[in-house]
Amino acid sequence: MTAITEFVRYEAQGTVGVVTVNNPPVNALSQGVREGIKGGIEAGMADASVTSIVLACDGRTFIAGADITEFGKPPTEPGLHEVIGTIESSNKPVVAAIHGTALGGGLETALGCHYRVAVASAKVGLPEVKLGLLPGAGGTQRLPRVVGVPMALTMIAGGAPIGAKKALEVGLVDEIVDGDLTEGAIEFAKKVVAEGRPLVKISDQNEKLEDARKNPSLFADFRKSIARKSRNFEAPENCIKAVEGAVNLPFDEGLKRERELFMELMQGEQSGAQQYFFFAERLANKIPDVPKDTPLLDINTAGIIGAGTMGGGIAMNFLQAGIPVTIVETKQEFLDKGMDIIKSNYAATVSKGRMSQDAMDKCMSLLTGSINLEDLSDVDIVIEAIFENMDVKKDIFGKLDKICKQGAILATNTSTLDIDEIGEATTRPEYVIGLHFFSPANVMKLLEEVRTKKTSATVMATCMALAKRIGKIPAMVGVCEGFVGNRILAQRGEQANKLILEGAKLEDVDRVLFDFGLPMGPFAMSDLAGNDVGWRIRQGKGVTSPVADAICELGRFGQKTGDGYYHYEKGNRTPQPDPIVEDIIINAARDAGINRRQVSDEEILKRCVYPMINEAAKILEEGIASRASDIDVIWVYGYGWPVYRGGPMRYADHIGLDNIYNDMLKFKEEFGDEWTPAPLLEKLAKEGKGFKDL
Ligand code: T1G
Numbered sequence: 010m011t012a013i014t015e016f017v018r019y020e021a022q023g024t025v026g027v028v029t030v031n032n033p034p035v036n037a038l039s040q041g042v043r044e045g046i047k048g049g050i051e052a053g054m055a056d057a058s059v060t061s062i063v064l065a066c067d068g069r070t071f072i073a074g075a076d077i078t079e080f081g082k083p084p085t086e087p088g089l090h091e092v093i094g095t096i097e098s099s100n101k102p103v104v105a106a107i108h109g110t111a112l113g114g115g116l117e118t119a120l121g122c123h124y125r126v127a128v129a130s131a132k133v134g135l136p137e138v139k140l141g142l143l144p145g146a147g148g149t150q151r152l153p154r155v156v157g158v159p160m161a162l163t164m165i166a167g168g169a170p171i172g173a174k175k176a177l178e179v180g181l182v183d184e185i186v187d188g189d190l191t192e193g194a195i196e197f198a199k200k201v202v203a204e205g206r207p208l209v210k211i212s213d214q215n216e217k218l219e220d221a222r223k224n225p226s227l228f229a230d231f232r233k234s235i236a237r238k239s240r241n242f243e244a245p246e247n248c249i250k251a252v253e254g255a256v257n258l259p260f261d262e263g264l265k266r267e268r269e270l271f272m273e274l275m276q277g278e279q280s281g282a283q284q285y286f287f288f289a290e291r292l293a294n295k296i297p298d299v300p301k302d303t304p305l306l307d308i309n310t311a312g313i314i315g316a317g318t319m320g321g322g323i324a325m326n327f328l329q330a331g332i333p334v335t336i337v338e339t340k341q342e343f344l345d346k347g348m349d350i351i352k353s354n355y356a357a358t359v360s361k362g363r364m365s366q367d368a369m370d371k372c373m374s375l376l377t378g379s380i381n382l383e384d385l386s387d388v389d390i391v392i393e394a395i396f397e398n399m400d401v402k403k404d405i406f407g408k409l410d411k412i413c414k415q416g417a418i419l420a421t422n423t424s425t426l427d428i429d430e431i432g433e434a435t436t437r438p439e440y441v442i443g444l445h446f447f448s449p450a451n452v453m454k455l456l457e458e459v460r461t462k463k464t465s466a467t468v469m470a471t472c473m474a475l476a477k478r479i480g481k482i483p484a485m486v487g488v489c490e491g492f493v494g495n496r497i498l499a500q501r502g503e504q505a506n507k508l509i510l511e512g513a514k515l516e517d518v519d520r521v522l523f524d525f526g527l528p529m530g531p532f533a534m535s536d537l538a539g540n541d542v543g544w545r546i547r548q549g550k551g552v553t554s555p556v557a558d559a560i561c562e563l564g565r566f567g568q569k570t571g572d573g574y575y576h577y578e579k580g581n582r583t584p585q586p587d588p589i590v591e592d593i594i595i596n597a598a599r600d601a602g603i604n605r606r607q608v609s610d611e612e613i614l615k616r617c618v619y620p621m622i623n624e625a626a627k628i629l630e631e632g633i634a635s636r637a638s639d640i641d642v643i644w645v646y647g648y649g650w651p652v653y654r655g656g657p658m659r660y661a662d663h664i665g666l667d668n669i670y671n672d673m674l675k676f677k678e679e680f681g682d683e684w685t686p687a688p689l690l691e692k693l694a695k696e697g698k699g700f701k702d703l
Contacts (some may be wrong), residue, residue: 010054015048017045018054024202025195026053026101030066035073038092038114040085042072043478046090046118054099061198062103064096064122065191070109071131072118077140080275080284089114089146090264093121097210102201106194107131107182112171117146120155123209126184127173128199131634134170137314138244140287141280141653144269149251150263151211151248151269155180158221158252162231166239166248214261221256241526242653244280247271278663282655286645289638289656293484294477296469297635303470306416308478312337312385313392314405316378318346319422320394322450325351326479328372329451335377335384344378351376353483354451386412389484390475392444394422397546402426403434410435412662418468420444424495425546428488429461438463442472445492446481455646456481457492487633493640494647497657502543507532510598512605515574516586520643521613526651532574533584533615540574555597558589562642616676619669624662626687629703637700662699670694 028049105119153161186193187235202474254266328489338344432438443459567573575584641656677684
């Protein structure tokens, strides 16, 4: 066995030279790995005792891509193109042995091999578009030559991987290996030699490009098919252009075109933001004051209290993770209704082909309904998702404290109430935590985990690990009104309501924020969620909002009643400006003595976004969030902040905190003290720093 570099070894096993990568955790293509693979292949080519070569990886996965931590640093030799060129020009067949996920540069390296074998559980894909990039090592040129242009476009512009079985069907993998992968790859390599099979260079395969050349509308049709989902994103368009280059240019010219388009993206703000977000999302998993090796509690069963919209959605996350759920309601009719809704949600997913009937049946088999809290006596975690009333919640937690076994976690899905106070209703406050799911709970990825002053490290670590298990992206926050996401959202809502009184059309406020990249503006969002939700909360707090209250008093709760801030034709969810609401706004402005005026798009954007950033600065000062990047994770996954802008904090740094600070001072002169910059924002602005410097 020869160590080519610290990360790659070579060993002849009989007549097969095995090049093995070992660069935990994901065998990313760092400089040492690239150098080692190139050297290992060259060693195999020079080794007279071998007639073929296998490229394999130690650890849990084949190469998962370029080393993203190297981005932005000066390039080091050998480049990935050179490594892949060495593989492809080998005079002996090279077989990639794939397990785990062969992604990005990992799949591009495998495409440079003459053959690819994989275990059945492996996945292969080109997810660079999720980093605001495109496959920059020949993936846009080789993949279409293997799977055809339509599938290549979907994989490259969408970024989703495919499983080994599908890869075998489309010719991306040549064999599925049962048993030991390396042994299977070695046997396959021997077979290639014994059968005299050719050295298949994908770069020479052009047949599948012919089909695309005969279908001139192919690219236009694909662009149309992704237009809505890729709105404002730059990378998908460059992905498509690179694949067009594969169809219209000779291979080497196509590579050059790919490189140009890749560098265009790499130098742009969007890919910087999306690379930042890749790490922000993973950093949010880590709680600064909770040691990485904190012991976790076993979570093998769950109890959900409340089979309403939230309770049912929460239950579905656990069922899909294979965790049995006992869902408890107060009355049999509520329970039956809730269980039926869960079943119909799964049935809808099955009918769309996104879930098998077997998988649905398995989920439903794990679900038990009950109208007796005592049935939760043995579960490992309970999540309460009932009416937003403190007395009701404290009563339930007092009962759970007596019923549930010692060591069970007692969680609340509250979005507004003080969880410290809820914890004090039990004798086990260290086992009480907030698990704030976002509606629809079985769809939205964000899970705002809310620690009380007494939540233990074990409970927090357990819930962070549990989030990943049930397919959620967690962020740990502290207790305050609205926690992090909704507290920031409230600031935007307050300004949006002021802007429409001052003269901005509500459809313009929504348009400006939609064009900025949010899925919808505040008024359309309120109509979707139900205007009565906010109305009830304001009534509970004795707070009024002239326009919002007025439309609720007319029963205009939004899409569910056909009218809200907008009018909705029956069966049509397209918001239409409504003169009735315009009159309500004009009357409210008159009653408030406001002289209405034209409001520019720029002012609308700044007045909606800057208060969010200022509130986030206060949240950081108060320690409610431990990182600025956690706030970005919350807003991207919880509210649809465009990931190509990284999140509110990344965006603030991009604008420049000094610019935001100075604009806020101008707004303060015009609109009053509510525009006073947070001390942290002022400090960073004056020091010429950003939130990234915290
Ligand atoms: N580079 C550097 N570090 C990486 C990495 C990468 N490509 N992928 C993961 N990590 C780190 C990650 O930050 C975390 O670190 C640890 O590995 C475990 O990751 C030329 C230009 C492979 C599916 O986009 O999708 O190739 O937090 O928590 O949930 O065309 O990681 O432990 O310190 O995500 O099991 C293309 C990105 C790159 C794949 C595993 N490749 N990675 O998921 O673990 S660009 C990607 C993933 C490229 C070429 C282009 C996932 C995973 P820490 P994890 P996981």
